[in-house]
Amino acid sequence: MKRPRTLQARASRVxxxxxxxxxxxxxxxxxxxFLAILAVIIGLVEVTWQSTVAAALDRATLxxxxxxxxxxxxxxxxxxxxxxRSQTIRWLVANATGSILTPERILVTTAAVxxxxxxxxxxxxxxxxxxxxxxxxxxxxEPFLTGAWLNILGGPxxxxxxxxxxxxxxxxxxxxx
Numbered sequence: 001m002k003r004p005r006t007l008q009a010r011a012s013r014v015x016x017x018x019x020x021x022x023x024x025x026x027x028x029x030x031x032x033x034f035l036a037i038l039a040v041i042i043g044l045v046e047v048t049w050q051s052t053v054a055a056a057l058d059r060a061t062l063x064x065x066x067x068x069x070x071x072x073x074x075x076x077x078x079x080x081x082x083x084x085r086s087q088t089i090r091w092l093v094a095n096a097t098g099s100i101l102t103p104e105r106i107l108v109t110t111a112a113v114x115x116x117x118x119x120x121x122x123x124x125x126x127x128x129x130x131x132x133x134x135x136x137x138x139x140x141x142e143p144f145l146t147g148a149w150l151n152i153l154g155g156p157x158x159x160x161x162x163x164x165x166x167x168x169x170x171x172x173x174x175x176x177x
Contacts, residue, residue, distance in 0.1 A: 050159055054163075060138070064108070071085065071173065090108045109138075110128070111137075113135075114133070132169050143158045
């Protein structure tokens with residue numbers, strides 16, 4: 001014959017059953033925490049990459065503008081099909097960062113004025129002549145590494161980076177390109 005269970009024995013059994021059933025709850029809690037941590041890590045990687053692209057674009061724009069002020073037609077190590085200053089400036093922007101920037105996504109625009117006081121006025125498109133003030137505007141479109149996730153959430157698939165530099169050309173003989 002079975003002995004009747006005491007209240008203490010029943011409470012102990014209920015407590016042990018609850019401990020065994022808690023495994024599913026722990027798994028659910030872990031999945032929520034894991035997804036949140038994963039989202040933070042993906043976000044940090046994305047921000048780091050886009051910041052790297054922006055820094056590379058700034059560096060490339062500065063390097064190209066430093067070459068542009070000299071008035072030289074080309075520089076050493078440029079490809080043979082590049083024969084003039086404006087082509088070299090665009091080539092420098094595309095190649096100044098190694099393989100970080102994709103040349104097809106780079107848009108370089110330049111405009112020249114005669115003096116800094118004319119910057120708010122009408123500028124002449126081009127790389128300018130000797131002694132002119134030139135504005136270099138470079139735009140680069142970089143897709144997000146996590147573009148698929150952003151599209152699902154209704155966000156953009158890419159980020160547009162801008163870099164601008166204003167320089168004064170050295171006095172040089174004006175060569176037409």
